[in-house]
Amino acid sequence: MADARHGRDASRHRRRGQGELEALVLASLREADEAVSAAWVQERLGGDLAYTTVITILTRLLAKGVVTRERAGRSFTWTSASDEAGLAAHKMRKVLDGEQDREAVLASFVTALSTEDERVLRDLLRDTHTGQED
Incomplete structure (x- = not known):
């Protein structure tokens, strides 16, 4: 069923809460065999999140001490430090x-x-x- 205001499939584009997004990002990092880029996380989550949203979530998780990051060229790679x-x-x-x-x-x-x-x-x-x- 299409969302009349936005012309979107409402079930596909439902708004997720911050905690739910953090858990999804953290789960994707735990699946990785090594430190990964934000783009890798975005792709792993199906690509429906904006890159900037993924970066924001990773930065929040970093502030909470549940992920770590290392400089990799002009960007960072990310690793889960918690579950x-x-x-x-x-x-x-x-x-x-x-x-x-x-x-x-x-x-x-x-x-x-x-x-x-x-x-x-x-x-x-x-x-x-x-x-x-x-």
């Missing part, structure tokens, strides 16, 4: 850092966890605490 879990953890820390009452936010988060997630968190905290004692 989707690392990106999600960064987002969670950013939200937490923006709150005045960290303890209340953490308490609310923990009380909303499923029993299984709570068990996983307890195990992770115990393992981290045990590792610090060594």
Whole structure:
């Protein structure tokens, strides 16, 4: 079905959120065997994103510390320095850092966890605490 305002197939050109685009770019970098160009990432994602959009996303990921870049002539090559879990953890820390009452936010988060997630968190905290004692 065509979008009457733009004459486009609305399902093909739906607007994706920043987080979704970041995850797609990060996933494409993790698939690469070596550092790759932004053009490679753009092609890997099907070419429907503008080159400048890919550069913007890569630059945001660089600022978050989840990708690295190296000079390659007049441009850069990019490498994943993290995975989707690392990106999600960064987002969670950013939200937490923006709150005045960290303890209340953490308490609310923990009380909303499923029993299984709570068990996983307890195990992770115990393992981290045990590792610090060594």
